Amino acid sequence: MRAIWKGAVSFGLVNVPVRLFAATQEHDIRFHQVHREDGGRIRMKRTCSIDGEEVPYDQIAKGYESPDGRLVVLDDEDFASLPLRTGREIEVVEFVPVEQVDPIMYGRTYYLEPEARAAKPYVLLREALEATQRLAVVKVAMRQRESLAVLRVRDRVIVLQTLLWPDEVRTPDFDILETDVELRPQELTMAQSLIESLASDFEPDAFEDEYSTALTELVDAKLEGAPPIPAAEVEAGASTEVVDLLTALQRSVEKARASRGEDAEAPAPAVAAAKTAVKKAPAKKAPVTAAEKPAAKKAPAKTAAAAAAKSTASKSAASKSTASKSAASKSTASKSAASKTAAAKTAKATPAKKAPAKTAEKATAKKTATRRSA
Secondary structure, eight states: OOOOEEEEEEETTEEEEEEEEEOOOOOOOOOOOBOTTTOOBOOOOOBOTTTOOBOOGGGOOEEEEOTTSOEEEEOHHHHHTSOOOOTTEEEEEEEEEGGGSOGGGEEEEEEEEEOGGGHHHHHHHHHHHHHHTEEEEEEEEETTEEEEEEEEEETTEEEEEEEOOGGGSOOOOOGGGGSOOOOOHHHHHHHHHHHHHTOOOOOGGGOOOHHHHHHHHHHHHHHTTOOOOOOOOBOHHHHHHHHHHHHHHHHHHHHHHHHTTSOSSSOOHHHHHHHHHHHHSOBSSOOOOTTHHHHHHHHHHHHHHHHHHHHHHHHHHHHHHHHHHHHHHHHHHHHHHHHHHHHHHHHHHHHHHHHHHHHHHHHHHHHHHHHHHO
8 A cells, every 4th residue: 555645643742653544445447438439538628618729737727606607716826825734743632432423424534554663652542542432533634625534443553534524414404304104013013023134243245246246247258359449649749749859869869979970960770760650650740642651761771871882982082092192202202312313413414514624724734834935
């Protein structure tokens, strides 16, 4: 069981921390309204009686219409201003005899489980209630409403049972009850004899909900070989929201791939599959033509081919770049070799040019010597 409330029972100076559990449950089979032809669920829409438009839940308020036709609307601030006891305290008001509480006032029943540190005061309250044969009348705030309740003991567990307020119990108003009816003594004696013949101790386990059992068997029999639940129709607004979400996710993936130096244009397989699933959903959109469906399926393959082509082109460009660098290196080496060769030729050619100058000097010297000898 799951606790639905947590607080403390307070009587006098004693405080007992407890948790509240629902003590009863219904076993009825719940049915849905469906379309007889295809089994689709029938959805109820909240529409305005004035303009006929569907009203979203966040625009719905609580209103009260008076018997003379006036309407007032209450908001959260109005409800917050109302007096309400703390929602975490079960305050004991008084202790009353068990027979003084009319069973017609009993409402829902809950089990109180004590916290580990509160075992002793819990047992103390339980034993005191049993010894005095009294009920503890308490006030408790549950579901934003103050309720009147009683504490009693059942199978060593303290039970909290809500009560109706006195003005919530209707007064019977039947005119026939005021009619005088004469009963013969023999009739009354026979009725009493019938009651005595059927007298017994009440054993709840001896009774069975025959209708519920038969209904369960009928449903189980029909479930054998029954078709699965028909796929619910997806509204256009919901499909658009999914597509927008997928688009945002794909952009995030592309950004992450780009930061790692990967191909950002190639869609992620999961995103592509999700988009394909959304396109195939029976949403209220324009029908997809046959020409568009193959394109959607082949898009990943084309993208992969483009990615492969880009990769090949990148490798080819890298190879060409390497070849260009090698060629440039060879060209530089050739130019260097040519420069060296030219320098060598120049060096060889220089002495040949100086030879005529020496010959001229020798001729001049010979002429000078001839002149001197003469």
